[in-house]
């Protein structure tokens with residue numbers, strides 16, 4: 643078997659075209675331009691690349707973005723005070739704090755300073771809780787993008803065995819919850835899992851987000867499985883690779899995402915989707931408040 647390659651770039655392009663139509667409608671019908679504020683602390687090179695991609699993608703679909711860069715030694719209070727300003731600014735519909743933060747930060751405190759109605763990364767406890775009960779407002783972008791890819795290529799999820807390798811708050815845990823919500827039987831493996839292959843071999847859907855090149859090789863994969871590689875690893879020779887050994891896994895899988903060009907473009911795209919959704923929600927809240935005012939003055 644040779645896997646069909648799931649082309650994240652083309653799925654992302656299609657979704658971004660829809661985003662463009664939505665921002666045009668918001669602007670022309672309501673005078674609303676969705677706005678995203680990005681906060682970055684320090685100059686981590688990988689984070690700088692991700693932030694640049696996010697800002698370019700915003701411009702591409704008609705979202706106004708702004709970036710606030712703090713030096714690596716900035717205080718947590720300064721960052722939280724900037725977040726409070728963005729919370730109060732009606733032109734900002736989404737706030738994203740690029741992770742990781744420097745070690746002296748309490749990440750949870752920073753993420754919880756974000757207004758939950760502007761938490762387009764979906765990292766606030768409120769949104770994480772929503773995910774647990776299957777009713778989240780802003781699903782975290784990477785697993786949200788994976789679900790869209792699986793749906794796009796028509797993968798049946800209900801009743802299948804799904805194995806998630808990696809249990810991070812950003813990808814692995816929300817991914818497992820989303821698959822569970824769609825009635826998959828989900829196992830979560832992580833760095834301490836013994837004999838990883840005994841789990842991965844059972845997966846009809848295998849999502850790998852461990853940050854470890856070549857962690858998954860062909861013999862660990864069930865014949866015909868759908869494999870989603872979320873890993874992005876830069877090798878010493880400069881090559882960008884995922885967590886799966888591409889050639890051997892592609893021989894076993896029925897479908898597989900490549901790295902680059904698989905999940906990466908979807909992560910950025912779902913940030914755009916969440917930001918536009920947030921702008922639409924703000925508009926609806928504003929219209930409702932106006933109607934309530936009109937009703938009470940008429941009474």
Ligand code: GUN
Nearest residue numbers: 738739740741742763783
């Ligand atoms: N760092 C790595 N992935 C992400 C992400 O999806 N959002 C943020 N804010 N930081 C990240």
